[in-house]
Amino acid sequence: MKKFINAYFIAAALLLSATAVNAQQKIGHLNSQSVFTSMPEAKTISTTLESLQKTKQAEIEKLQSAYTLKYNAAVAKNKTLNEANKETVGKELQAMGVELDGLKKGIDQATENAQQVMAAKQGELMTPLQTKFITAVKAVAKEKGIAYVFDDNAQQSANNLLAYDDGIDLTAAVKAKLGIPAGAAAVPVKKS
Template sequence: MRKLINVFFVAAGLLLTANVANAQQKLGHLNSDEIYASMPEAKNAQTTLETLAKTKQAEIDKMIAEYQTKAAAAEAKQKTLSEANKDVVIKELQAAQTDLQDLEKRIGEARTKANTDVTAKQGELFPPINQKLASAMGAVAKEKGLAYVFDISVAQGFNNLVYFDGGEDITAAVKAKLGISNTPATKPAATPVKKN
């Protein structure tokens, strides 16, 4: 019996130790949307991408305008078709149709290349920013002794936080680590959180 009581106390002690260890794990959360909106590097990268996309779209728009002009000219030429000039006008219309098809193909290729260029530029600009943010988040989490940090941003779809009852918001500390002002760039949306 005495052995059974000793085993019971040892087991109870282990459970208590495990519960105390679990209770000491600290949780934190941040809003990466707010941090990204405040990071100068992210703002510059977004501006660069928007400028590139606008430049590519302007080139495509110019080609579309050329297509529309040539299509209108072909339509006007078709209206001049008569029995007297039938052979000449038909040859001109066929040449115009070939030219329009070629231009349409070039517009499609330009759109594909523009998408590829913008995606490549995005792949070039954002990984260093993401790494810098990840390093800052890790550093702040270690400084604060946090075991877990959850991202509650809208861009993450609130999928990284299932239950939240308190915790420590380290958004401001990560922004400070990055040398960014702690005033919010935009007011973050309220986080719908399920409490059990």
């Protein structure tokens, strides 16, 4: 019985000490959007992506213009249709319809390709930036003895921090770790 009581007290002591250790862990938060938009690389990435988007948009507009020209030609050809030329004009209209279908598929394929290229380029450019950001967050958290860091950015309803009281705001410390001056202007984020 005495062993049972000793085991009980040891277990209780371990449980209480684990609870006390957990209660002492610090929690921090930061605004990732504020940090990302202040990083010098953000402007370069934004400019590169905008340029690529304009190039892809111009390619699609060129295809759409060709489609519009062919469509207008088909409409004009259809107006010349009468009983005398029904067979000849009908075949020409049918051929134009096949061309229009091909152009439409080309536009759809170019649009899909543009989206894939944009996503790949964004991933290529953002991955090193995200790695640099995470490394800085981890370093600041370790320096300040913080066990958990939450992002209080409410962008696109992805906020994982609903409320905090007396948490440590690490936004300025992470910016400093990344070498971003205190008053650095953020890169404007354009909504697509």
